[in-house]
Amino acid sequence: DQQVKQNSPSLSVQEGRISILNCDYTNSMFDYFLWYKKYPAEGPTFLISISSIKDKNEDGRFTVFLNKSAKHLSLHIVPSQPGDSAVYFCAAVYLSGNTPLVFGKGTRLSVIA
């Protein structure tokens, strides 16, 4: 039973354009969401997060949007750069329950110059 779903295994975007990565979740108890970025042969690195009390969080070129009613979040990267090419993992957690992070399967983003 996958509680965090990333339904697009891969995405290709032209340099300078917007990249939109999507994530859906099923567990309504999740109250904190994170995006991690992973390059080959490296561990994941934290990118951006959002609490369930917000619907948007922005950090430079990266913005995460949360739609609680739809149990959906998205990561927007504007403008996309070749160095953004990586696998992006969505993760969710129930902070009050001290539960572990639950990761999606990841989406491989390729930014084409």
Added chain:
Amino acid sequence: EAGVAQSPRYKIIEKRQSVAFWCNPISGHATLYWYQQILGQGPKLLIQFQNNGVVDDSQLPKDRFSAERLKGVDSTLKIQPAKLEDSAVYLCASSLDRGGNNEQFFGPGTRLTVL
């Protein structure tokens, strides 16, 4: 600041053999995690330590997997005996404290192949 160190980076063994992985977290980080990442999947938590105590090992296959963090610093994860389905990348992560809003810093992982 040094990151999370893991060794070895790669390991190939035959099924039924045993293997051990080592992790040294970031200095001062109380919480240490071991994740298993099977190809095409996201990381899955195996065990979480707070200092030298186990916080969560609900997803650790305890018949063959064991882990320890005796002095509350570095940690080892052992598999004995290994099965084909244990082929995966084993990631170690650490954070200042427990709680999902504490940023987790990941090591580069150990890629295990079981033949």
